[in-house]
Amino acid sequence: VEETLVLIKPDGVARSLTGEILRRIEAKGYSLVDIRLVQPDRSVLAKHYEEHEGKPFYEPLVEFMLSGPIVAIRVAGDRVIEGFRSLAGTTDPTTAAPGTIRGDFGRDWGLRVQQNLVHGSDSPESAARELSLWFK
Numbered sequence: 075v076e077e078t079l080v081l082i083k084p085d086g087v088a089r090s091l092t093g094e095i096l097r098r099i100e101a102k103g104y105s106l107v108d109i110r111l112v113q114p115d116r117s118v119l120a121k122h123y124e125e126h127e128g129k130p131f132y133e134p135l136v137e138f139m140l141s142g143p144i145v146a147i148r149v150a151g152d153r154v155i156e157g158f159r160s161l162a163g164t165t166d167p168t169t170a171a172p173g174t175i176r177g178d179f180g181r182d183w184g185l186r187v188q189q190n191l192v193h194g195s196d197s198p199e200s201a202a203r204e205l206s207l208w209f210k
């Protein structure tokens with residue numbers, strides 16, 4: 075069975091959306107395999123976001139991810155990588171489709187980083203790499 079890493083980012087935890095997001099994952103029929111509340115250090119985030127290093131939003135993104143606790147979840151199910159990204163909606167929360175997590179609960183806050191509530195791995199390679207990073 076395929077697995078993915080889902081993160082509820084600091085904005086999602088701070089806005090008390092953890093239960094709602096877990097509910098949507100479970101309602102879709104995926105299984106929660108492991109879950110933890112994490113306050114990651116900078117080195118974990120640097121590895122997690124290494125592909126974005128040097129981009130204009132990189133530093134604000136890392137600072138945002140350090141701003142509060144994150145919920146890390148190992149989720150399993152057939153085609154769960156693609157399926158969770160579909161539940162999450164597109165990156166920009168302002169235009170993400172209603173019915174998705176980002177579309178229903180996200181918006182633009184005029185900040186330098188998109189605070190879009192969740193992360194989901196984007197490929198089997200990313201999922202393996204990210205799961206080993208967040209679930210050591």
Ligand code: ATP
Nearest residue numbers: 131135164165186187188189190192193194195196
């Ligand atoms: P995630 O990887 O978190 O699921 P994603 O795959 O939709 O999101 P990526 O392109 O991997 O998006 O970007 C990682 C994160 O960086 C985004 O979720 C968002 O928080 C932030 N981000 C991406 N692009 C921008 C941008 N142009 N301006 C501000 N923030 C951005």
